[in-house]
Amino acid sequence: MTASQNNFAQNKFAQTNFDRAVWRIVSAIASGRVMSYGDVARAAGYPRHARMVSKAMSRSPEPLPWYRVVRSDRTIAFEAGSAPYNKQKSLLAKEGVEIVNGKVVPLDSDDEKDLDELLWGPQ
Numbered sequence: 001m002t003a004s005q006n007n008f009a010q011n012k013f014a015q016t017n018f019d020r021a022v023w024r025i026v027s028a029i030a031s032g033r034v035m036s037y038g039d040v041a042r043a044a045g046y047p048r049h050a051r052m053v054s055k056a057m058s059r060s061p062e063p064l065p066w067y068r069v070v071r072s073d074r075t076i077a078f079e080a081g082s083a084p085y086n087k088q089k090s091l092l093a094k095e096g097v098e099i100v101n102g103k104v105v106p107l108d109s110d111d112e113k114d115l116d117e118l119l120w121g122p123q
Contacts, residue, residue: 021045022056029068032095034104036072067091074104 021044029035035043038050046052054077057066067088071077078085080102089099098105 018044018046018049018052019056019059022053023060023062023064026053026057026064026066026069029065031065032097034068034070034074034092034097036070036074037077038072040069070104075102076104 022040025035025040025043036050037053038047040053041047041050044053050072053069057064057069076085076088076099078088092099092104
């Protein structure tokens with residue numbers, strides 16, 4: 001195996017591990033809850049990879065609740081009024097999530113909770 005082939009194989013392995021970690025986290029987001037791309041990346045064990053989360057979600061062989069992932073400022077990442085924006089907003093609304101002035105309103109304050117509790121619920 002040449003050096004470039006080995007590098008490609010290592011990168012493919014890393015991408016697969018990252019993708020699977022992201023899929024696991026996104027699949028675990030509870031109905032009516034959202035996480036930011038950065039939250040997903042951190043929970044997956046890749047804290048500096050928020051920008052790669054949407055690509056990983058798009059590579060999933062199974063449907064994911066992608067609409068539960070929003071920007072760090074709690075806004076939808078699509079252009080307001082666009083078809084994807086309206087679809088995400090509609091899917092979130094069906095789960096009881098409110099969007100006020102373009103921002104997702106949390107069901108209750110998450111300030112006091114740690115990431116494990118947000119992902120897996122109270123113990």
